[in-house]
Amino acid sequence: MSYTKLAATGVLALLMSSGAVMADTWRYAFEEALEEVQGKFAQKFKEEVEANSDHSVQLFPFGTLGESDSILEQTQSGILQFVDQSPGFTGALIPEAQVFFVPYLLPQDEETLATFFEESKAINEMFPPLYAEQGLELLTMFPEGEVMMTTTEPVEGPADLNEVKFRVMTNPLLVESYQAFGATPTPLPWGEVYGALQTGIIQGQENPAFFIESTKMYEVTDHITRAGHNNFTTAVMANKEFYDGLSDEDRTVVDNAIDVAFDYIIDYQDGLTEESLEKIKEAKPSMTITTLTEEQRQPFMDTADSVEQEFLEIGGDQAQAILDQLKADLEAVSSQ
Template sequence: MLKKLLTAFLVLSLVFVLAGCGSDGDTADGGNEAADAQEQEVVEWTFAHEEVQGSVQDRYAQKFKEEIEELTDGAVNVKVYPVGQLGDGANQVELLQNGAIQLGINNPGSVGTLVPETNLFSLHFLLPADMDKAHELVNDSEAMDMLNQKYLDANMKVLGWFPEGYQMWTGNKAITSPEDFDGFKIRTMASPVISESYKAYGADPTPIPYMEVYSSLQLNMIDGQVNPIFAIEEMKFYEVQDYMMLSNQAIFVGTFVANDMFWDSLSDERRAKVQEAADAANDYILGAQKDLNNTRLESIKENSDMEIVELTEEQRSAFKEASQPVRDFYVEQYGEDAGKILDQLLKDVEAIQQ
């Protein structure tokens, strides 16, 4: 009930935004953007994401803001809200669906109940080990076209997908085999597939809000957590964890989406500019996230006593084998369409690695 009341309050507090941008009919007659900017008030679009300022999602959002404001000659102003300012990830998704905000970045963990098929990105050892190929795959594969339609059915128009980096484990002990996870309380997002993935290793998956992970580690309420390197550094998890395992078992994937009614309200010209700005942000973020994760890894090494454990191929193979039954769980949990998307993605992965 409290969550519903919070969402309702946020919707009401943001509804004024729609008055300024709802139909966006300024370009319906195909006029140029410079003339529109002079003849009408500047419209403001709200863009929410699920990470802190300076993160991968924030850099993506800021790049999109820069591009769309330039492409529209200032006729559009984008207001970016990081996590916490408009609620947590789940709250932001609800606001986006309801049309209280226009744009957002989410991830499978927060949107998985609305688009259950997207939980396939929570499966381990699924995407290519090469980040460039992974980035290409999530934007160009036939499986993603199928998944994009599922998002549209849930009132979200996908404008781009992007890997944020490989997920790494941290813990109060070294984890180099599935047996090391026995009884290990690992913080995860609230996703059945994520939970099942860690149960397959013998771990005890424990959903905790992102902003509460540090204190939970500090108080020994959990034994470890999983995140990309940049998040581990910016949230200072290295201060309360002794080991980081370079496990590369999964890639954290972000999804840039627009509310479908907002998207439909835009003129063809402005839609094209929005997509152009999104494509520019997508091209930019590949190098940006690589640099950010590499820089943050060096920062952890320089500023902490955390031991970095790089898993061998043999060790990763043991985890990969243990994780395979979770693919069957994914299909059983989410049905025939989920199975078709998974099968197609596996074919796309095989094709891109040849």
């Protein structure tokens, strides 16, 4: 067993042994550091819960309790009460959630995107029952920022990704998407990515700008490419049995805290992308940051239909209905 897993096991043993005397402490794990977007959301949620109830919220940033698959399992088993995790990792359990990896499906305008996540019938009505089947209460989904490629060589089109080993999350549709882009998708746990780039095992990865900056991915890559192909989506969930067992008063506290944290994190991200890119350029002046033109993006956009068809094949029983509703939701928001 690795040191990380041993440490996580020790922490969990302590939590479980103290559960009986800490019944009013809710445990919340997420995939990022405390000062990154998921951490900021979690801190606001904690603040709201503790201000409006007698409960306290204990936060566990990335690495505290293991990798993404570990914290999801701990939430399903009831060790954790809350978890924030991208559909990139829940896609194996909930194949319909892979829809968020169809390239060029989500709008690039941040205001439109925020409204979509807040009002989408697919997200707020169709997804919760699918999560419930896995012992999870879907509390909200929110965007974390435009996804950008970071690579060791410049990228201006799919040809530049030929034979490039590109790290992706362990998500079948994301693998399909980067195969369609021309790359060699390489699923890796996040904890291994920096070292793999440093040693040349892989030559690229994707993430929002704030995450590229905070995790110093620019140190082991030389080029950032803005192809406009996606926006990073994440989901906040609760253990279903825990949530259903809350009193009406406590459930209202949780729901209200989620709503406040959602509004907060949308405002927090205003200008965050450009600010993060400026920090990257300041830290590494040689880093190139390229926004592809519409003409340069078109070959990438041309792959969207094939990835969408793959989603319909592997995306579960409700794949077509989810995709149709998402498109209807997006059209409704755009028309506003």
